[in-house]
Amino acid sequence: MFHHFHGVGHTSGQGSISSDQFAEILDWLQQQYTILDAHDFQVAALSGTLRPKDICLSFDDALRCQFDLALPVLKSYKIKAFFFIYSAPLCGIDNYLEIFRDFRNSSFENIDEFYIQFFSQVKGEIHKTYDTYMKVFLDSHYLGDYPFYSGNDRWFRFLRDQVLGPELYHNTMIKMLDMHDYKLSEASKRLWMSENHVAHLFKNGHLIGLHSFSHPTAIRQLSRTEQKTEYQKNKAHLCKLLGKTGISSMSHPCGDYNADTLSVLNELGIKIGFNSSMAYVENRGPLEIPREDHANILKQLTK
Template sequence: MLGRSLLRPLLRGGRHSPAIMIYHRVRPQRDTLFPDEVDAAHFARQLAWLTSYCEVMPLLDAVRHMRAGTLPPRAACITFDDGYADNADIALPLLQHYRVPATFFVASGFLNGGRMWNDSVIELIRRAPAGTLDASSLGLGVHRFDTPAQRVDAIMSLLGQLKYLPMAQRLEQVERLSGLLAVPLPTDLMMRDEQVRQLHRAGMAIGGHTVHHPILARLEPPQARAEIAEGKAALERLTGAPVSLFAYPNGGPGTDYGPEHVAMVRELGFEAAVSTSTGAAGDQPDLYQLPRFTPWDRSRLRYTLRLARNLTLPAVRA
């Protein structure tokens, strides 16, 4: 099989890193604004492809095998970030159907009706009537959204301008933006406590992802440490089980987190952590900066080629 022949020399086992996939949402149908994002039918196809190529295993098991030098060849892991409700409602039944384990990194502060700032922006623009948004009073420019392409352009522009503001300022700007558009926003995007417990009872791993999903590099060290520690504690209270894995919010090495945050994660008792750096961890992987990549492709060939190519690129570390 082409997939196995391509991946066999790249996923060698031992102390090497597995191929780690990162997802966020699995939508019920294809999103008209973001058609490349994963929907249920496409996620099912990807699970079928991946399980035919690789031995998909829990990330924590893979970490422990890496530490012992016993990682099996063609090992792969699936992870989800943030804590969206569709992870439990849509992704979980598909994972169970294909008998695939996954790790869910949950930002605890958005459970039970919360909403991430970027989703507020996306849903504001998605739901706004066609026309023009003049956000120049906020320093965010003027945006038209008469067509889906214009809506996507407006969303990407606003997200780019807001992303690296201090957390309090960013939330204030989003609130003011919401006042300009005055459209109702969803309150059911993120999981409820019971859905997190449902994942845990199903044998899925729950990992830490801070409380409020801040850019750690933009916080003072005590704030960053508190976000990591309090998120871990909240999820342990919720599941009654240790939280041993962590995902850096946004996850860019050197940009979104630094060596000091890697040290915090280690000191707080996590066994490993993942970034959003693409590429391969190499012969001496840093268990606290394991790379991941997003498998966007919708054809089996492109999916396989992207996975193989990703494993040939060196990952960046903080």
């Protein structure tokens, strides 16, 4: 599973890799596994003929850096991948999840400098309950299945998704953007692919799948109706863009879902779905295929 890349036109950030590092990962994977093209992986997964060493490559979030920096490497290795696309940015609707990530990485010396300021800001917002939530967080081992997250990474995500909620988190971050004079319009133009980029991927044999419309970070907190709207709008947009009706793959934004999500995806004809970690799932179905984050693979390379 891949997200962010750095290189010409794209700054380095937390978790990003270069084209050269991507190629090193592919070389290592080819020595250890059999990399299948996305279509072949899907057919094998659904027919029950996947072999233990069969894997595929997937990219989430429709990021422009994937098109500019990862796609040429894929072409040189002659590999076709899954690209899971959320629609809002392609429809001209800014998605602040990615904008806030860019702000964290571009406006501070390092990510922990951002966290210091963010935690201070949040403590000012919810000062009476901040320490109580900290105890709940520590007792819960929140996101313990993601070993590449630091303690501050996990505490930030806990505050964002379990304490603040979308509205208060958004307002807190907007205050910080204003404090740092962050140029929102300039960032939007360089962060995401366009519809033409996605169409190019499709025409060149890569599989395009769903990733929700607006990329909620905790989709299980939405009602079933709201979840269905997220995926219906996502599918309708991509089907219209690509001139097809048979989109049948997806990945779960932030690895978050519940029984309602799986029911909605089945109704929409989605056959195969991917998690965002290798965590154990009881009675795992075809909409819950585990994925390894590239950060964990990179650690194995550098041991």
